[in-house]
Amino acid sequence: MTSLRLSEVFDQHSETMRSKSFPGRLENLEKISDFIVQAAKEAGLDDSATYAVQLAVDEAATNIIEHAYRGTNQGIIICSYDVLKDGIKIVLKDQGKPFDPQAVPEPNIKVPLEDLKPRGLGLYMMRKVMDDIRFEFSPKHGNTLTMFKRKKKSLNLTKSG
Amino acid sequence: MEITTTAFKRCVVLKTSGRIDGSNAPEFRAALKEITDDGVFNIVLDMADVNFMASAGWWVLIDTQKTCQHLNRGELVLASVLKSIQNSLSLVGMLTYFKIFDDVTSAVGSF
Numbered sequence: 001m002t003s004l005r006l007s008e009v010f011d012q013h014s015e016t017m018r019s020k021s022f023p024g025r026l027e028n029l030e031k032i033s034d035f036i037v038q039a040a041k042e043a044g045l046d047d048s049a050t051y052a053v054q055l056a057v058d059e060a061a062t063n064i065i066e067h068a069y070r071g072t073n074q075g076i077i078i079c080s081y082d083v084l085k086d087g088i089k090i091v092l093k094d095q096g097k098p099f100d101p102q103a104v105p106e107p108n109i110k111v112p113l114e115d116l117k118p119r120g121l122g123l124y125m126m127r128k129v130m131d132d133i134r135f136e137f138s139p140k141h142g143n144t145l146t147m148f149k150r151k152k153k154s155l156n157l158t159k160s161g
Numbered sequence: 162m163e164i165t166t167t168a169f170k171r172c173v174v175l176k177t178s179g180r181i182d183g184s185n186a187p188e189f190r191a192a193l194k195e196i197t198d199d200g201v202f203n204i205v206l207d208m209a210d211v212n213f214m215a216s217a218g219w220w221v222l223i224d225t226q227k228t229c230q231h232l233n234r235g236e237l238v239l240a241s242v243l244k245s246i247q248n249s250l251s252l253v254g255m256l257t258y259f260k261i262f263d264d265v266t267s268a269v270g271s272f
Contacts, residue, residue, distance in 0.1 A: 026183045027183075028216075029183060029184050033180070033182075047245060048248060048268065051248070052245075055213075059215060065183070113227055118220045118221055121253070125216055125249065129252060
């Protein structure tokens with residue numbers, strides 16, 4: 001495999017990192033989605049990968065608004081993306097309560113319907129649909145979530161004969 | 162959020178459009194609750210014009226499904242679900258909780 005390892009992707013930067021700030025309110029989720037769908041298209045992702053990125057960012061932004069900013073309707077989400085050779089890197093930053101992904105239990109999906117519990121599904125979806133996600137917190141910079149979605153290789157590169 | 166409901170002999174069809182996310186999930190929940198509060202537990206959700214469904218929306222559907230299937234009195238089924246939405250549900254292993262029909266007519270006919 002010639003593509004970059006994910007750890008390398010996280011440290012990689014192009015000249016095209018773009019950012020936009022959004023007030024941390026649920027009614028802005030659609031604007032955040034529009035921004036990121038545009039980014040995914042720019043990066044050349046197909047429809048399915050674009051939806052995956054949209055879903056992951058929506059879940060992340062919802063968590064920031066409801067948990068990091070505790071639903072106060074205050075605080076800013078800075079959404080950035082970087083179009084890389086292999087896909088797209090997305091960074092979400094907030095100054096809310098430190099987020100500890102370890103504290104969120106993975107939802108138990110293989111249970112009868114009546115036992116399904118509404119917790120942790122958003123984070124679980126993010127992990128499932130993205131190729132990698134990383135959470136960091138520092139008192140100075142707040143929460144930083146970095147996600148990467150790989151672009152599907154075009155078929156004619158792998159086809160033989 | 163625009164929501165329309167149509168009553169058939171054996172079920173109610175609820176149709177909405179656009180995005181279902183954390184901002185409008187409460188409204189979506191209220192519309193479904195209105196149906197089950199009326200004692201109707203056979204529900205078709207027409208998703209032909211829904212282009213995005215976040216986990217907040219799935220929880221509304223899971224809770225509604227719990228209410229509908231309680232005592233085997235009914236079921237919530239989905240119709241015309243966008244491929245990407247189906248894929249996301251399949252990825253997290255939750256496709257088993259909902260029957261999905263290609264169109265509203267076959268969904269209504271299933272009751």
